[in-house]
Amino acid sequence: MLFMARTTGSHAGITGPRVRQAALRLFAQKGYAAVSMRAIAAEVGVQAGALYNYTPDKESLLFDLMRVHLEELLAQADFGAEADPLTRLRQFVEFHIRFHADRPDEVFIAYMELRNLSPENFAQIEALRRRYEDRLETILRDGAKQGVFAIEDTKIMTLAIIAMLTGVNTWFRSGGRLSLDQVVAQYWDMVRRAVGAE
Amino acid sequence: MLFMARTTGSHAGITGPRVRQAALRLFAQKGYAAVSMRAIAAEVGVQAGALYNYTPDKESLLFDLMRVHLEELLAQADFGAEADPLTRLRQFVEFHIRFHADRPDEVFIAYMELRNLSPENFAQIEALRRRYEDRLETILRDGAKQGVFAIEDTKIMTLAIIAMLTGVNTWFRSGGRLSLDQVVAQYWDMVRRAVGAE
DNA sequence: ATGATTAATGAACACCCGTTCAAAAGCAAT
DNA sequence: ATTGCTTTTGAACGGGTGTTCATTAATCAT
Numbered sequence: 001m002l003f004m005a006r007t008t009g010s011h012a013g014i015t016g017p018r019v020r021q022a023a024l025r026l027f028a029q030k031g032y033a034a035v036s037m038r039a040i041a042a043e044v045g046v047q048a049g050a051l052y053n054y055t056p057d058k059e060s061l062l063f064d065l066m067r068v069h070l071e072e073l074l075a076q077a078d079f080g081a082e083a084d085p086l087t088r089l090r091q092f093v094e095f096h097i098r099f100h101a102d103r104p105d106e107v108f109i110a111y112m113e114l115r116n117l118s119p120e121n122f123a124q125i126e127a128l129r130r131r132y133e134d135r136l137e138t139i140l141r142d143g144a145k146q147g148v149f150a151i152e153d154t155k156i157m158t159l160a161i162i163a164m165l166t167g168v169n170t171w172f173r174s175g176g177r178l179s180l181d182q183v184v185a186q187y188w189d190m191v192r193r194a195v196g197a198e
Numbered sequence: 199m200l201f202m203a204r205t206t207g208s209h210a211g212i213t214g215p216r217v218r219q220a221a222l223r224l225f226a227q228k229g230y231a232a233v234s235m236r237a238i239a240a241e242v243g244v245q246a247g248a249l250y251n252y253t254p255d256k257e258s259l260l261f262d263l264m265r266v267h268l269e270e271l272l273a274q275a276d277f278g279a280e281a282d283p284l285t286r287l288r289q290f291v292e293f294h295i296r297f298h299a300d301r302p303d304e305v306f307i308a309y310m311e312l313r314n315l316s317p318e319n320f321a322q323i324e325a326l327r328r329r330y331e332d333r334l335e336t337i338l339r340d341g342a343k344q345g346v347f348a349i350e351d352t353k354i355m356t357l358a359i360i361a362m363l364t365g366v367n368t369w370f371r372s373g374g375r376l377s378l379d380q381v382v383a384q385y386w387d388m389v390r391r392a393v394g395a396e
Numbered sequence: 397a398t399g400a401t402t403a404a405t406g407a408a409c410a411c412c413c414g415t416t417c418a419a420a421a422g423c424a425a426t
Numbered sequence: 427a428t429t430g431c432t433t434t435t436g437a438a439c440g441g442g443t444g445t446t447c448a449t450t451a452a453t454c455a456t
Contacts, residue, residue, distance in 0.1 A: 163365025
């Protein structure tokens with residue numbers, strides 16, 4: 001029993017993920033404040049009370065969605081410090097666009113629903129986001145130091161690039177006029193020029 | 199009585215703007231769905247019922263704030279077609295940053311609360327925004343045609359530039375490390391490079 | 397089959413929502 | 427002081443909110 005997995009009496013293993021998935025979809029579609037716990041429960045097919053087997057409260061549902069999203073972002077955003085800055089910047093641009101295009105709902109929530117977090121949770125999410133921004137800024141600083149980039153202020157450049165890249169999510173639709181490959185190529189052109197490379 | 203309590207009768211000319219101002223502030227701070235009509239009324243200093251002398255319903259309050267904001271944006275965003283594209287692009291960048299920095303609440307609402315509009319109102323706001331984007335795209339197309347800019351896809355470049363410039367609002371604070379003049383100068387550098395000018 | 401454990405129900409709690417409207421209160425002109 | 431008009435009140439409407447919890451149902455180990 002001590003080493004036995006918790007298989008006893010539950011489709012909790014099924015309901016739990018379904019709750020998070022329903023919350024993600026509804027939060028992204030209607031906004032956190034406009035989605036009731038009863039609406040989430042209805043989407044899952046249970047009563048509202050059952051949700052509290054999987055989350056202590058509504059805000060934790062939102063917070064966990066954001067936290068997991070940003071932790072995945074950080075886990076995958078690894079651009080080895082051995083490569084040259086231009087290569088690492090290209091990797092960053094491609095990674096950012098593809099990662100975000102794959103998760104439109106998570107991205108939307110993580111940017112739009114920050115107001116609904118408690119100050120403590122807000123600080124945690126902001127810290128994760130800051131760590132991601134630092135990955136890019138490190139690349140830019142390395143490139144500037146080596147004379148590969150011509151950048152006046154790496155902090156501004158960092159925020160400008162991320163804003164530009166994240167903006168793709170507001171209009172890109174798979175199956176539209178442009179393939180994601182084309183989008184990546186064009187944004188890489190713009191970023192490369194903006195940092196003054198070549 | 200040393201302090202006159204708020205009285206009734208003939209304050210419409212004052213109350214109306216105060217309602218819109220309170221709604222703007224609260225919507226930007228807490229989000230549309232999280233702000234009650236009673237909260238807006240409390241900010242103004244009246245009862246909730248009085249608000250309905252100034253708006254038919256809550257959504258119209260939001261819609262009018264967005265509409266007026268975008269109409270002002272369009273009214274001021276006039277870059278004469280006689281100047282050369284590079285000058286007009288510089289004017290656009292400077293105008294966009296300054297106009298948006300002056301109205302953080304309006305900008306925030308107009309980007310974040312679109313979900314809370316009815317389909318008809320949403321379409322109207324989107325049309326206004328599209329007209330603004332077209333002002334920039336016209337500049338980019340003119341410049342590309344004259345060979346002043348090297349742009350593969352003007353539509354993408356338009357959206358990328360606007361996303362980059364609007365991103366300033368997420369971090370710029372008056373009295374911070376950088377003056378608005380410096381911000382304008384740096385973003386102009388980035389945009390000029392991105393479009394391949396010079 | 398029994399007992400233990402877990403998950404889900406459904407009702408209840410206290411409170412908040414947007415909106416309406418008759419009544420009251422203020423103002424300006426007579 | 428009275429009349430006509432505008433503005434606000436305050437209560438009410440029907441319904442929705444997040445959350446709790448005793449009860450019931452479902453599952454698994456023995």
